[in-house]
Every structure is written in C-alpha cells, then in structure tokens.
Amino acid sequence: MALSHQTPEDACDTFAKLLDRNAAVRGDRPAAREKALGVWASWTWAEAREEVRALAMGLRELGLAPGDRVAVVGTNRPQLYWSMIASQCCGAQPVPLYQDSVADEMAYVLDHAEVRFAVVEDQEQVDKLLAIADRLPMLERILYLDPRGLRRYDHGRLTALSEAQAKGREHAARLEPEINAVVAAQTGAEPCVMLYTSGTTGKPKGVVLSYDNILKTSRASAAFDGLTDRDSILAYLPMAWVGDFIFSMGQAYVTGFCVACPESAETMMTDLREIGPSYFFAPPRIFETLLTSVTIRMEDAGPIKKRLFDHFIGHARRVGCAILDGRPVSTADRLWYRVGEALVYGPLKNALGMSRIRVGYTAGEAIGPEIFEFYRSLGVNLKQLYGQTEASVFITQQPDGAVRADTVGVPSPGVELRIGESGEVFYRSPGVFMEYYRNAEATAETKDAEGWVATGDAGFFEPDTGQLRIIDRAKDVGKLTSGALFAPKYVENKLKFFPDIKEAVSFGHGRDHVCAFVNIDLDSVGAWAERNNVAYASYQELAQHPRVTGKIAAQVAEANRSIASDPLLSACQVRRFLILHKELDPDDGEMTRTMKVRRRIIAERYQPLIDALYSDATEVFADVEVSYEDGRKGRISATVRIIDAETVEPAREIAA
Numbered sequence: 170m171a172l173s174h175q176t177p178e179d180a181c182d183t184f185a186k187l188l189d190r191n192a193a194v195r196g197d198r199p200a201a202r203e204k205a206l207g208v209w210a211s212w213t214w215a216e217a218r219e220e221v222r223a224l225a226m227g228l229r230e231l232g233l234a235p236g237d238r239v240a241v242v243g244t245n246r247p248q249l250y251w252s253m254i255a256s257q258c259c260g261a262q263p264v265p266l267y268q269d270s271v272a273d274e275m276a277y278v279l280d281h282a283e284v285r286f287a288v289v290e291d292q293e294q295v296d297k298l299l300a301i302a303d304r305l306p307m308l309e310r311i312l313y314l315d316p317r318g319l320r321r322y323d324h325g326r327l328t329a330l331s332e333a334q335a336k337g338r339e340h341a342a343r344l345e346p347e348i349n350a351v352v353a354a355q356t357g358a359e360p361c362v363m364l365y366t367s368g369t370t371g372k373p374k375g376v377v378l379s380y381d382n383i384l385k386t387s388r389a390s391a392a393f394d395g396l397t398d399r400d401s402i403l404a405y406l407p408m409a410w411v412g413d414f415i416f417s418m419g420q421a422y423v424t425g426f427c428v429a430c431p432e433s434a435e436t437m438m439t440d441l442r443e444i445g446p447s448y449f450f451a452p453p454r455i456f457e458t459l460l461t462s463v464t465i466r467m468e469d470a471g472p473i474k475k476r477l478f479d480h481f482i483g484h485a486r487r488v489g490c491a492i493l494d495g496r497p498v499s500t501a502d503r504l505w506y507r508v509g510e511a512l513v514y515g516p517l518k519n520a521l522g523m524s525r526i527r528v529g530y531t532a533g534e535a536i537g538p539e540i541f542e543f544y545r546s547l548g549v550n551l552k553q554l555y556g557q558t559e560a561s562v563f564i565t566q567q568p569d570g571a572v573r574a575d576t577v578g579v580p581s582p583g584v585e586l587r588i589g590e591s592g593e594v595f596y597r598s599p600g601v602f603m604e605y606y607r608n609a610e611a612t613a614e615t616k617d618a619e620g621w622v623a624t625g626d627a628g629f630f631e632p633d634t635g636q637l638r639i640i641d642r643a644k645d646v647g648k649l650t651s652g653a654l655f656a657p658k659y660v661e662n663k664l665k666f667f668p669d670i671k672e673a674v675s676f677g678h679g680r681d682h683v684c685a686f687v688n689i690d691l692d693s694v695g696a697w698a699e700r701n702n703v704a705y706a707s708y709q710e711l712a713q714h715p716r717v718t719g720k721i722a723a724q725v726a727e728a729n730r731s732i733a734s735d736p737l738l739s740a741c742q743v744r745r746f747l748i749l750h751k752e753l754d755p756d757d758g759e760m761t762r763t764m765k766v767r768r769r770i771i772a773e774r775y776q777p778l779i780d781a782l783y784s785d786a787t788e789v790f791a792d793v794e795v796s797y798e799d800g801r802k803g804r805i806s807a808t809v810r811i812i813d814a815e816t817v818e819p820a821r822e823i824a825a
Contacts, residue, residue, distance in 0.1 A: 237285045281372075
C-alpha cells in the first residue's frame with residue numbers, strides 16, 4: 170500500500186496523518202514493542218501503518234461508518250492502540266474502557282456512548298460483553314485479539330482482529346481509496362476520542378476531545394520537556410485514562426518515540442528494567458510501593474550492606490536534589506556522590522528500572538515530600554503535573570530546576586489560569602474538551618461561554634514563585650463547627666505519606682473534630698509483622714492486632730504534628746480513627762477504577778462506623794457486603810477497635 174503524500178507539521182492534525190508522516194520520515198524507527206512469552210517483539214512506524222491500514226479496511230468492510238463509536242477494552246497492547254487509529258481512519262471515534270470494569274459498569278458506558286463495535290483483548294472481555302449484550306441493542310460486532318478459549322463460541326457477532334485485517338488486505342483495491350478519502354477530509358476540529366471520567370460523585374461522564382485538543386496539547390507538553398523520537402515510554406496504565414492516551418498516543422505520534430507494552434501487570438517491574446524508558450509516568454501510589462519494597466529489602470539486608478545503603482542515601486538526601494537541579498555543591502560532596510552513584514544509586518535505579526529516565530512525572534494525588542525527594546536525590550528527574558481529562562491532561566507542569574513536592578508547577582504552554590473568588594482554580598487552553606457527550610447541562614456548568622473551565626479544585630498561586638498549590642477538591646472543603654477549615658484530602662494525604670497506610674478517608678464537616686478510616690498496606694505491614702514475629706491469618710486479623718494499631722497510632726500522631734504546623738488547617742488534626750476490616754475496593758463501589766475515594770458511597774456504607782467514631786465507643790461491629798471477581802456476593806464482618814489519636818497544640822489557628 171502506497172503512503173499518502175508527506176504533509177507539513179501543521180497539516181498533521183489527525184492521528185492518521187501523523188501515522189503517514191511517521192511512516193514516511195522515520196519508517197525504520199521503532200514505533201511499538203510488546204513482550205509476549207518472555208520475548209520482546211518490535212514494529213517500525215512503517216509496519217505499524219500497514220497494520221493500522223489493514224485493520225481500518227477490515228473494519229470498513231464489516232460496516233464501520235463515520236460517526237460510529239468503537240469501544241476498546243483490554244490491557245496495553247499495540248494492536249489495541251492501533252485499533253483506535255484504525256477506527257479513526259473510518260471516521261469513527263474510539264471509546265477506551267477500563268479492562269477491570271465489571272459488566273454493569275461496562276453496560277452503562279457502552280449504552281451511553283451508543284457503541285456499535287467493540288475491540289477487546291481476550292475471552293474474559295468477550296464474556297463480559299456477551300453477558301450484557303441483550304442490554305445493548307446498538308452493539309453489533311465484537312472483535313477480539315487473543316483467540317484462546319473462543320473457538321467454540323457462536324461467531325455470529327464475533328470476529329478475530331486478524332480475520333478483519335485479512336479481509337481488509339483482500340479487498341484493499343476497493344477499500345483503500347475509501348479510507349484515504351476519509352483521512353484526507355478529516356480536520357483537527359473533529360472529535361478524536363471519548364474518555365469517561367472516573368465518576369467519584371455519580372455516573373461517569375463521556376468527555377469528547379478533538380484532535381486539536383489532543384495533538385496541540387501533546388506538541389506543547391512534549392516541547393516543554395524536549396521529548397524526541399529517541400525517547401521511549403512503558404505503557405502500563407489503563408488505556409481508558411486520559412494520561413495514557415496523551416503519553417502513549419498523542420506525544421508518541423507527535424514526536425515519533427517508541428511505546429513499549431509489558432507482558433502483564435505481574436511482570437511490569439521486570440519489563441520496566443529491561444526496557445529502561447527515558448520517559449515515565451506513575452501515580453504516587455506506585456512510587457510509594459516501589460520505595461516500600463526497597464525499604465523492606467534493606468531491612469532484611471546484612472549489617473554492612475545496610476550501613477552502606479543508609480550512609481549513601483543520607484548523603485544523597487543532603488546534596489542529590491541540588492546536584493540534579495544544577496545548584497552549587499562542594500567538590501567533596503560531588504565526588505562522594507559519584508562514589509554513591511557507583512555503589513548504591515546506580516544499582517538501585519537499575520533495580521527500579523529508572524536508570525535511563527530523563528523525564529518522570531507523577532500526578533493524581535499528593536506525593537509525600539520524603540518519597541518525592543528520595544527519587545530526586547538519586548538523580549531521577551521526577552516532577553509533578555496537574556491535569557484533568559477535560560484539559561487533555563496538562564494544566565500545569567514543573568520546569569526543570571524549579572521542582573518541589575508541595576506545588577504542581579506553572580501553567581503548561583498555552584494554558585491560562587485564574588483563581589475564582591471562592592478559591593476555585595479555572596483554566597483555559599487549546600486542550601479544553603468539546604463537550605460531555607449527551608449532557609449539555611453538565612457541559613454548561615463546567616465550561617463557560619469564554620472557554621474557562623472550572624476544575625472543582627481549590628488552590629492558590631505562591632506569590633514569590635508563581636507556582637500553583639492545590640488544597641483540595643473545592644466541593645469537599647468544609648468547616649468544623651468552630652468555623653475552622655476542613656480539607657479532607659489534605660488530611661488523607663498526610664496520613665498516606667506513611668508506607669504502612671495505603672488509604673485513608675477523613676470526616677469532619679459540620680463536626681467538632683476530625684475522625685478517619687485507615688486501610689493498612691498489607692505488603693508493608695505484613696513484612697513488618699514477619700520481622701517482628703507478629704502472627705496473623707488474614708487482613709482483618711492483622712489490621713486489628715494491638716501492635717499494628719499502636720504502630721498506626723504513632724503514625725497518625727506524627728501526621729497530626731505536621732498538620733498542626735499549618736496555620737490554616739491546624740484544626741484538621743485527627744482525634745479518633747479506626748482501621749477498616751477490609752480494603753476499599755472499586756468492585757464494591759468504594760473507589761473509582763483510577764483508585765479515587767468515593768466519599769458519598771463510603772459514608773453510606775459505613776455510617777454506623779462513623780457514628781461510633783463520634784461517640785464514646787471504643788469498638789464497633791462492622792458488617793458489609795462485598796463483591797467477588799466472579800460476580801458472587803458475600804459479607805465481611807469484624808469487631809473494629811476505635812483509637813484516640815495523640816494531638817498537639819497548633820502553632821496558630823485561623824477560622825475561615
């Protein structure tokens with residue numbers, strides 16, 4: 170198949186045109202890698218274009234038409250990314266879904282998005298869709314990547330991706346002119362993709378983003394960090410998340426860098442080490458988990474190795490960030506840091522898969538200052554960004570040399586920011602979404618006639634640096650009965666900075682004081698229990714062990730000391746808390762698929778526990794329904810201890 174003619178950069182306003190450009194100018198450069206059965210396979214840009222065009226023609230032959238929507242469900246696979254471009258080549262819009270969504274969650278999105286075609290990874294996803302097919306009258310065709318287990322299925326509406334590609338190649342003489350015409354006629358102003366919000370407060374909303382939204386944002390953000398076709402990234406986060414669409418699609422196609430897909434979630438760390446990407450994104454939870462694993466390993470190390478580690482990590486914490494930022498450091502400190510690089514930092518970065526990282530980002534939640542500075546002290550250029558689905562990710566970024574744990578940076582290129590009278594952050598940019606699909610009312614509430622978007626977050630600019638600081642979700646910021654501000658996420662982040670605390674939910678609006686639920690981190694606390702001969706048979710038993718509650722109480726007290734040092738929020742110290750008898754779970758509706766807390770649902774499910782926290786009770790019986798992966802329901806019950814937390818006298822209280 171012949172390549173279409175080359176176009177100047179500003180004319181590459183769709184993914185299909187960028188694919189043509191990349192195949193023409195860097196056709197022999199790697200576009201995608203995938204690990205399967207322990208072996209890495211690779212595709213060049215020229216090969217990727219051929220795969221996409223064959224699939225596009227196959228989809229067209231199966232009846233996919235302009236204006237249709239195509240669901241894409243599965244883990245990160247080159248073929249699933251290509252199916253999104255192939256759909257666009259037919260004039261359709263891809264709608265990626267979270268692969269771990271239960272059937273009911275999928276049914277809502279598929280019905281709301283009016284999906285006609287679905288491209289899925291394997292039998293598990295086929296089974297989910299077939300189970301809800303009678304609720305989806307518009308769903309006509311399911312295409313699958315992995316045929317294992319599907320041979321005996323009724324293929325009346327099932328088609329293998331390889332079969333669709335074969336049909337496309339067979340009828341290329343007739344179909345290729347049709348695809349070429351669609352691609353040539355497309356413009357940047359047209360819808361590119363529909364991505365659903367996490368739905369923390371209600372049903373997810375379908376965010377329609379144009380090609381201009383995605384590609385202008387991708388170009389600006391890539392230029393901000395100097396990304397080129399020599400960079401590479403590991404695609405392991407959900408394809409339904411806007412960040413993955415920007416990093417693994419938008420920036421990859423704009424710059425031409427290679428996207429590698431791991432074999433599985435279980436092999437991700439091994440695959441990360443093997444690929445050694447130069448560009449990396451992870452939410453704070455992953456950086457915290459990695460640091461916890463390092464801490465656990467060093468606790469089990471021999472005395473000499475542990476002393477060596479502690480000494481050089483201490484030296485890195487003193488001078489590493491300054492060296493990374495290019496600030497003055499004495500010659501002796503710089504030389505000793507090089508020794509540490511050879512003995513500790515280099516091997517540690519290699520074990521973490523971070524040896525080649527040139528640009529790293531985290532976002533989504535606040536990251537603990539000690540965790541953030543640990544990675545930067547090793548020479549990992551970890552930075553923070555602030556973004557939303559409605560912004561095509563980027564609202565602010567941290568420039569090199571001006572990186573801190575307590576801010577989220579300056580406006581990204583092309584982004585305007587302002588703070589409303591209520592303290593809410595508003596932005597306007599080329600990345601601002603087109604609309605919420607079939608929800609004009611919500612669109613009007615979020616985006617005004619001048620293009621300003623309400624983030625829903627409260628924040629302020631630092632007067633001396635111009636960097637943005639985010640306090641909390643504006644709707645979640647409340648007041649104690651004293652009139653003092655209550656910012657639940659601020660409290661929760663202070664608690665989650667400790668590796669033993671995996672999740673926290675705080676309460677306080679309209680109350681005299683703040684109380685909290687805590688989930689322990691089973692890996693971290695379990696490793697501690699093993700080292701200290703604390704026997705347990707289940708999460709529930711470990712969570713309620715007196716030595717564990719004492720350990721967590723000490724960490725809550727330390728968090729309170731940190732909270733007390735903030736004059737504006739010192740009244741948010743946690744007075745009483747309990748350790749939940751189960752982990753908060755998306756399958757139970759307690760968290761979103763992006764692991765954000767659903768406060769309203771948690772408050773409803775655990776109201777008796779909240780009432781007990783605000784009483785004189787020292788324990789409470791907890792009993793809740795849970796959902797298992799296979800769809801079965803069950804109940805988990807336990808007697809949960811309520812602990813009074815140690816508080817300190819605040820430096821100064823300000824009632825807002």
